[in-house]
Amino acid sequence: MSAADSSLSENQFLCSICQDVFTDPVSTPCGHNFCKTCITQHWDSNVLYKCPNCNKMFSTRPELQVNTLVSEMVAHFRQSAQQKARSSSSEQQAAEPGDVPCDVCTGTKLKALKSCLVCLVSYCETHLEPHLTRSGLKRHQLIDPVENLEGRMCMKHDKPLELFCKTDQMCVCMFCTVLDHKTHEVVPLEEEYTRKKAEVEKTEAEIQQMIQKRRLKIQKFKRSVKVSRENTNRDIEDRNTVFTKLKEAIERNQTKVIKTIEENHKATEKRAEGFIKELKREISELNKRGAELQQLSHSGDHLDLVQNFKSSDAAPPTKNWTEVRVGPPSREGNERRTTVAQKLEMLKNEVKKLLTEIELKRVQQFAVDVTLNPDTAHPLLILSEDGKQVHCGLVRKNLPDNPKRFSTSIYVLGNQSVSTGRSYFEVQVKGKTSWVLGVARESANRRGIINFSPRNGYWTLRLKSENVYFAQTETRVPLSVESKPEKVGVFVDYEEGLVSFYDVDSGSLIHTFTGCSFTEKLLPFFCPCPNQDGINSAPLIICPVNHAE
Structure with a gap:
C-alpha cells in the first residue's frame, strides 16, 4: 500500500461506534462499515434497524458478512502502524535529567511530548497517537509535558483544576464553585490564563525595556570613562x-x-x-x-x-x-x-x-562647528546664507509665529546643542560697540522681557559700551579687560559646570561662570545689539577655530 493510502487509513478505518480501528469489518446495504460486534450489539438494543451513520431504515435486519477487502486493508494498516511506531520509538529521544518521561513506556523511558489533563498521564510521540486520532480522546486537554500532574487535580474533589476564583485568587474545580466558592467570581482557567499571560508579557516587555535602558546607561558610562x-x-x-x-x-x-x-x-x-x-x-x-x-x-x-x-x-x-x-x-x-x-x-x-596660551590651546581642541538657527532669530536680525553671520537690520521682517523665536529681543540661538562633555566656539566681534555672547538653556524663556542670569538659563558676557564689560548674573559683575577683544572664545564643560570666555588674540581669560548645574541641553547664544545708526552695524561672525601649536 502506498504512503498516501496509509495516510487515508488513519481517518477512514475507524468504526464510528467504538471509535477504534475496525475489528472484523462488515458493510451495511447502504455501504457503511462497522465492527461486526459493534453493529450487532447496536441492532440488538434497538427495535428499528437503521444505519448509525446515515440513518437509512431497513425493513428486515440485514445479513452481515465480513468485508474481506476492508479487513485486509485494516490488517495492512495495523502492520504499517506498528512498524511506524517501532521506527518512531527508535528515533525518539530518551528522557534525560530535567525532562518529563513518558508514563506509558516500559524499559527505556522516552521524552514526553504532551501531558493529558484528563488522563493525568504524560505521553511520548508514539503513545500520544491515540489522543490525536481517536475522536473520544481528541477532546482531552493536552498541554506541554509537566511533572506532578496530580497537583493539577483538586485535592478535595479529585477533579481537574479548570476554573479560577478571582475572589480568593486560586484555581478551583467545578465542584468547588458549587460548594466552597458558590458566591465568588469564578472564570474559566483559560480566561485567567489569557489575562495573566497578557500581564506577564507586559511585565516582561517593561523588564526588557528596563534592561535596555540600563544597557544604554552602561554604554553611556563606558563612553564617559573613555572620554x-x-x-x-x-x-x-x-x-x-x-x-x-x-x-x-x-x-x-x-x-x-x-x-x-x-x-x-x-x-x-x-x-x-x-x-x-x-x-x-x-x-x-x-x-x-x-x-x-x-x-x-x-x-x-x-x-x-x-x-x-x-x-x-x-x-x-x-x-x-x-x-x-x-x-x-x-x-x-x-x-x-x-x-x-x-x-x-x-x-x-x-x-x-x-x-593662558596653553589653557586656550587646550579648550580649542573641543571646537564644534556652530551655525545660527533662523527659526529662533528675532525678525529684525539678518542672517547670512551659511548661518555664520548675524547683524541687526532696520526693517522688521514678517515671519511666521514660532514658539522657538525670540519675540521682543534681538537674539538668536545656534543649532548645535551641548548635553555632555566639552565644546568650544569662537566669534569675531571686531568693529562692534556692543554685543552679548554665551549659552542658553534650551527651555529658557524667549518671550517678552528676558532677564539674563544663570538662574533663568542664560550664561552670557556683554560689552555694553566702549570698554565696559560685565558678566550678566543676578547682579552685574564688572570685568577688567586689558585690551578690547576682537575675537571671543566660548567654552563649556558640561560635567564640571563651567562656562568660560577668552580673548582669543591675547590668549587671556576674560571670565568664568563656575559651579553651574546643567540639567538639560545648552545652545549657543548671540546678540549683535541694535545698529545705532550704523555705529554698531558690524556683524557677529562665527569663525573657524585656528588650533595654534
Whole structure:
C-alpha cells in the first residue's frame, strides 16, 4: 500500500461506534462499515434497524458478512502502524535529567511530548497517537509535558483544576464553585490564563525595556570613562607641555639674571682692581719718600737737614680713601636691584601669558562647528546664507509665529546643542560697540522681557559700551579687560559646570561662570545689539577655530 493510502487509513478505518480501528469489518446495504460486534450489539438494543451513520431504515435486519477487502486493508494498516511506531520509538529521544518521561513506556523511558489533563498521564510521540486520532480522546486537554500532574487535580474533589476564583485568587474545580466558592467570581482557567499571560508579557516587555535602558546607561558610562581617559591624557600632555615651557622660561630668565649679576660682579672686580693699582702706586711713592726721610733723619749735618727738608714736602700727594668702597655706588646698586626685579616681573608675565596660551590651546581642541538657527532669530536680525553671520537690520521682517523665536529681543540661538562633555566656539566681534555672547538653556524663556542670569538659563558676557564689560548674573559683575577683544572664545564643560570666555588674540581669560548645574541641553547664544545708526552695524561672525601649536 502506498504512503498516501496509509495516510487515508488513519481517518477512514475507524468504526464510528467504538471509535477504534475496525475489528472484523462488515458493510451495511447502504455501504457503511462497522465492527461486526459493534453493529450487532447496536441492532440488538434497538427495535428499528437503521444505519448509525446515515440513518437509512431497513425493513428486515440485514445479513452481515465480513468485508474481506476492508479487513485486509485494516490488517495492512495495523502492520504499517506498528512498524511506524517501532521506527518512531527508535528515533525518539530518551528522557534525560530535567525532562518529563513518558508514563506509558516500559524499559527505556522516552521524552514526553504532551501531558493529558484528563488522563493525568504524560505521553511520548508514539503513545500520544491515540489522543490525536481517536475522536473520544481528541477532546482531552493536552498541554506541554509537566511533572506532578496530580497537583493539577483538586485535592478535595479529585477533579481537574479548570476554573479560577478571582475572589480568593486560586484555581478551583467545578465542584468547588458549587460548594466552597458558590458566591465568588469564578472564570474559566483559560480566561485567567489569557489575562495573566497578557500581564506577564507586559511585565516582561517593561523588564526588557528596563534592561535596555540600563544597557544604554552602561554604554553611556563606558563612553564617559573613555572620554574621561582621553581628556585626562590630553590634560596630562598639556600640563607636561606647560611645565616644560615654564621650566624653559625659568631657566632662560635665570640665565639672564645670573648674567646680570655676574656682569655687576665683574664691574665691581674691575673697579677694585683699579683702586688696588692706584693704592699700590701711592704705597710705592710713600715708601720712596719714607726712605728719603729716614736717610735725612740719620744725618748729623745740621745745615743739610735744615736746607733739604720742607714741611710741605713731608709726604707725597695721595688720595683720601676714607669714603671709597669696593662695591658700586648706592645709585648703581639700586639700578642693579631694579634690573633684577624687572627681569623677575618679566618672567612672571611670561609665565602668566604662557599659562593662558596653553589653557586656550587646550579648550580649542573641543571646537564644534556652530551655525545660527533662523527659526529662533528675532525678525529684525539678518542672517547670512551659511548661518555664520548675524547683524541687526532696520526693517522688521514678517515671519511666521514660532514658539522657538525670540519675540521682543534681538537674539538668536545656534543649532548645535551641548548635553555632555566639552565644546568650544569662537566669534569675531571686531568693529562692534556692543554685543552679548554665551549659552542658553534650551527651555529658557524667549518671550517678552528676558532677564539674563544663570538662574533663568542664560550664561552670557556683554560689552555694553566702549570698554565696559560685565558678566550678566543676578547682579552685574564688572570685568577688567586689558585690551578690547576682537575675537571671543566660548567654552563649556558640561560635567564640571563651567562656562568660560577668552580673548582669543591675547590668549587671556576674560571670565568664568563656575559651579553651574546643567540639567538639560545648552545652545549657543548671540546678540549683535541694535545698529545705532550704523555705529554698531558690524556683524557677529562665527569663525573657524585656528588650533595654534
